[in-house]
Amino acid sequence: MHDSESDMSHPMNKNEEYCLSLKKIGIDAETKPLDTDVVEQENYYSKHFTNSPAMVTNHGIIKLKGSNIDEVQIIQKG
Amino acid sequence: MTQNLNPISWGAQDRYQAHFIVKTHQRDVSEENFLARPKLETKGYFASKRVTGVQWIGGTLADTLNSDAELKNMITRLSYADAHITVEPTKGNIRIYGKWKDSYNFVMTKELFAVYDRIASHIKRELGSPPVQS
Numbered sequence: 001m002h003d004s005e006s007d008m009s010h011p012m013n014k015n016e017e018y019c020l021s022l023k024k025i026g027i028d029a030e031t032k033p034l035d036t037d038v039v040e041q042e043n044y045y046s047k048h049f050t051n052s053p054a055m056v057t058n059h060g061i062i063k064l065k066g067s068n069i070d071e072v073q074i075i076q077k078g
Numbered sequence: 079m080t081q082n083l084n085p086i087s088w089g090a091q092d093r094y095q096a097h098f099i100v101k102t103h104q105r106d107v108s109e110e111n112f113l114a115r116p117k118l119e120t121k122g123y124f125a126s127k128r129v130t131g132v133q134w135i136g137g138t139l140a141d142t143l144n145s146d147a148e149l150k151n152m153i154t155r156l157s158y159a160d161a162h163i164t165v166e167p168t169k170g171n172i173r174i175y176g177k178w179k180d181s182y183n184f185v186m187t188k189e190l191f192a193v194y195d196r197i198a199s200h201i202k203r204e205l206g207s208p209p210v211q212s
Contacts (some may be wrong), residue, residue, distance in 0.1 A: 015182070018096060021185040039099060042169050048113055049166065057090050067100045068198035068210050069174070077093035077178055 015060035015074045022072070028065040029072070037061045037071070044075060053077055093178040096186070098194045100172045100201045110135035112172050112201065114165040118160065127158045139165060142200050149200075152193050160190050165197060172201050
């Protein structure tokens with residue numbers, strides 16, 4: 001008897017995963033390749049708030065269309 | 079050798095955050111004007127904790143957000159964790175983000191996106207750009 005779960009795994013970037021969740025709720029979203037946007041070069045926090053993390057990992061940018069938000073950046077702690 | 083009972087966590091953790099960015103297009107903006115965080119009025123405890131009121135604290139953007147009754151209504155319909163929204167300007171961009179979430183809960187809902195989009199529309203208006211009607 002075969003298991004219903006596929007043996008093939010499809011590793012997906014966190015950026016692509018989040019982009020899919022945006023598309024599911026009807027947002028026109030598209031991922032951009034890593035390190036291709038100026039937003040990724042700047043500081044991700046202004047340090048006005050004391051609980052901003054010292055170290056974060058950038059997972060890339062998602063470009064939005066038809067919304068007041070221009071881009072979404074996915075960040076991981078540590 | 080004794081074992082450290084309180085080890086400091088290091089490396090990438092299972093905590094994710096999505097920053098919703100409104101670009102200022104190199105306009106010279108006062109950072110303090112665009113800082114905003116809500117002070118939440120709540121009812122109940124633990125899992126049944128609900129948001130009953132919102133008071134934005136920060137710069138001039140906070141005053142604008144406080145005057146939007148519909149936005150306050152929308153935030154009271156969010157979960158307590160999702161209602162913790164921060165608006166923070168960085169060089170050339172204004173970022174809207176919520177609390178850190180683990181990979182299992184790291185998804186966007188229609189209601190939360192509508193709140194972020196409405197905050198972004200107020201930011202655009204303050205920057206002098208026409209907001210997108212969605």
